[in-house]
Amino acid sequence: MTSKRPSTKPRERSILMPMAIDSDAPLDLLWKEYSLAFKEFDDLTLGRWLAQTLGQIEGKVWRLSHPLVGAYRLAAQQGHDRQIWHKRLVSPPAAYPESPCCRSPQLPLLTRDVRESGLICQHCNETLVPFDEIPADARPDLELWAAQYEPVHAVAHWEEDRRKSAGDYDRAYETAAQEAERLLSRGGSQLAPKLLAHYPAVIWEDHDECLEVRPEDVTV
Numbered sequence: 001m002t003s004k005r006p007s008t009k010p011r012e013r014s015i016l017m018p019m020a021i022d023s024d025a026p027l028d029l030l031w032k033e034y035s036l037a038f039k040e041f042d043d044l045t046l047g048r049w050l051a052q053t054l055g056q057i058e059g060k061v062w063r064l065s066h067p068l069v070g071a072y073r074l075a076a077q078q079g080h081d082r083q084i085w086h087k088r089l090v091s092p093p094a095a096y097p098e099s100p101c102c103r104s105p106q107l108p109l110l111t112r113d114v115r116e117s118g119l120i121c122q123h124c125n126e127t128l129v130p131f132d133e134i135p136a137d138a139r140p141d142l143e144l145w146a147a148q149y150e151p152v153h154a155v156a157h158w159e160e161d162r163r164k165s166a167g168d169y170d171r172a173y174e175t176a177a178q179e180a181e182r183l184l185s186r187g188g189s190q191l192a193p194k195l196l197a198h199y200p201a202v203i204w205e206d207h208d209e210c211l212e213v214r215p216e217d218v219t220v
């Protein structure tokens with residue numbers, strides 16, 4: 001069990017776009033630095049790297065924090081900027097259908113915002129699968145899970161009045177963080193695997209930045 005500190009103000013949801021283009025936040029600058037490695041790849045090399053890595057991650061669920069996924073996301077963003085998949089220099093593995101959002105291979109990310117944002121494309125960061133279009137055998141569980149998660153996450157964003165009325169806010173925050181760990185764990189161990197029946201590979205978000213839940217806090 002780790003000790004949690006309440007944050008005083010809500011932080012931006014940066015994980016969907018690790019390299020926010022106009023951001024000078026330290027973490028964004030670090031991601032930009034990491035991405036330089038892929039900038040040096042020519043289009044064909046980048047396309048081959050992406051296609052090969054898709055083959056390697058196929059058939060499994062992956063933590064968002066996994067280094068292979070982090071590298072893929074950087075390369076994918078670079079590939080998206082350069083329209084790699086439009087150029088058809090390489091073919092992705094056959095298991096990956098084309099995404100409706102940006103015509104890249106389908107690689108969905110499951111987040112706690114699934115009800116509002118659906119499953120997120122790892123190439124363009126837009127909605128890859130709207131919530132209503134998630135296959136019916138997986139949707140009810142996801143809906144329940146996201147509904148359970150919402151009030152837990154909201155504790156991090158309670159206004160001052162609500163914090164005061166809770167009495168011991170630190171304790172409420174700590175309890176919420178532990179509950180988030182449990183919910184994220186369920187997302188990775190039960191919900192993401194269910195989606196694997198419909199998508200070639202699935203990534204799940206394994207942290208909660210507002211409740212200061214780190215990937216290492218989430219065991220599956």
Ligand SMILES: [Zn+2]
Binds near residue numbers: 099101103121122124
């Ligand atoms: Zn897309």
